Amino acid sequence: MIPIALPLLSEEEAEAARAIVLSGWVSQGPQVVAFERDFAALVGAPYACAVSSCTTALHLALAALEIGPGDEVITASHSFIATANCIRYCGATPVFVDIDPATYNIDPNRVAEAITPRTRAVIAVHQMGMPCDLAALAALADRHNIVLIEDAACAAGSQIWMNGDWERIGKPRGKIACFSFHPRKVITTGEGGMLTTADPELDRKFRLMRQHGMSVPDTVRHGSSQVIFEDYLVVGFNYRMTDIQAAVGRKQLERLAQLVSQRRTIAARYGELLGNFEGLRLPAEPGWAKSNWQSYCVRLPGRVDQRAVMQSLLDQGIATRRGIMCAHREAPYANEKPRHDLHQSELAQDNSILLPIYAQMSEQDQERVADALTRELQACVVYS
Template sequence: MSTGLRKIPIARPTLGEEEAEAARRAILSGWITQGPEVAAFEEEFAACVGARHACAVSNCTTALHLALHALGVGPGDEVVTVSHSYIATANAIRYCGATPVFVDVDPRTYNIDSTLLEAAIGPRTRTIMPVHQMGLPCDLAAILEIADRHGLPVVEDAACAIGSEIRIGDRWERIGRPHGMIACFSFHPRKIITTGDGGMLTTSDPSLDQKFRLLRQHGMSVPDTVRHAARSVIFEEYPIVGFNYRMTDIQAAVGRAQLERLPEILDRRRALAARYAEALSAIPGLIPPACGPAQKPNHQSYPVRVTPAFPLGRDELMQALLERGISTRRGIMNTHQEPAYADMGPISLPHSEAARDHVVLLPLFDGMAAEDQAHVIECLHELASQR
């Protein structure tokens, strides 16, 4: 029996007839693996973010692995990054046999603290991999200046940052241009646009782009599209050991439809975030995310820090909201606190640990109704009065 309780999810992808028709088009074409839809999606994504090259892959974890592998990261190397990220960030480093070196985050932006970055660089450092956490852009100017001084490439984990922007001089540029050497994106359903799952690498370096394309398809020297269109018999070779990291044409077709929605999705998410920020300014003990004047986030998630000034602890608040039909999530995980990374020994990252333990992610998604957000805000006000 229904209780009549309003149910508000933490997130929900925006999918409709356009995506269904795009998938149908790919299915009926007879070409459902990596093919012409993937090529078109890559071209359109590159144009969207202002990149010279874009290479589609099966997910963002494989994108990060390919990026590091193509740069020659291997056993004995170190990659400077954050623990405060989904575990895939560090896993991609370990796939290469390298070691992640964790830097603490800024307590307001939840991104790598650039003032601590230089101290983490050592003789074995091969790459710096900042994360644009929850779509909040990193302080790329500071990161790139340090990287340039040390002669290190920057791989941006931009899994959550599709549509986020930074200001360069007097112009705004999208994350993924890229500003480092490579940027890696995710199309998981929790992200701004989705292909069910999927990823993308962007770069300005044509030789890196060619490496990605070779590596994603087993190291095959001749792509399927070229072989099938050839007027004479072609036999492929496998000059290197590659991976099966391809995106399908069905996924890419859906991605193209999603990409067309991106401007409207960003507008609605930013409007929802602005409404949250205004409401939270009147609720003591709840602190919204910080963003500088040179950063324009996409609000992939909406993190709120719960301080002692609020009458409930973070976990109590989450439970109280759940009882009112509102789904939330805890702050982003920390890899160094997970059993899989216990072999790294004790690591102290106080701001990362506090962010995990005292931050709640509120519901925010493109299709969120105004009355649903009003209900979330009303419940927060109600709970704030329980003293």
């Protein structure tokens, strides 16, 4: 079986986790602090705060900004449903806008059209690791005095040309960037997430709210020679990362450059193998973006049946996934008519598939995927 994704974990990660298990301190502690420091240094952010997932990171971002009922947050429907759900967690209203079909990312022109007096923020998703047009989005946010939040769940290791240099996603351009370390991502801690920001007050709020609003962290109380009674200053959450996860994350972070390089090689090879099939549209980077190729998404030609192609590949031992979902089509949002046209988002979901991609994927497996896909598409074209 060729899986859709496969995390690269080794004895180094196993030994790092083992050491923490045997240390006796397995909850949020010194390894989390070190992971935050390492991640911040890598992406060029003054502050990084580790949490239990990207979903909780997005929720904390909105909660720390005090976004709530009556507020609107513009985002893409074409994203994993957690992006929209986090807005709902706060009682705010998600306003869905369409994507640029070339990049599958939120279209800054559509964002501009959707801004109202109630708009408090924009959540821009770096979909499948492909960077958004941050220059346009940041300028738009500044012009309208709204907050730009980056849903960078898939984008660890991706880069963007800014200020005359290649900079990593996560270096603050808006207010906050939120990352995921789920096993489908380029680096993983099993579950886990991270927020980066340049705002010390927001970072303070993240740290307070991720641990029940507790005025004194566990690490301080356990290390004190004096009895300390903590207070609970706000309604907070249990959004902590464990030291076990953080120890694994630190080892994964050491691999990040290598993992991205291998994925970029695989993406280029897919381009060579599939680039000559008429009507099959391959993903392409804008000149100002370097994707980490967390996913490799192809647009099927004509009226080809997406499900039939996926089933045929699965029958041959090749896993795929449909194009990225659209939240407005799911039950929690389906009863609300979208304010804005989402045609390109729907086409992307219905006509695209994600092919297997992971750092240790062999050339032979890539060829097997490409051969199976082209054979199936040729058969579909013949019988359509």
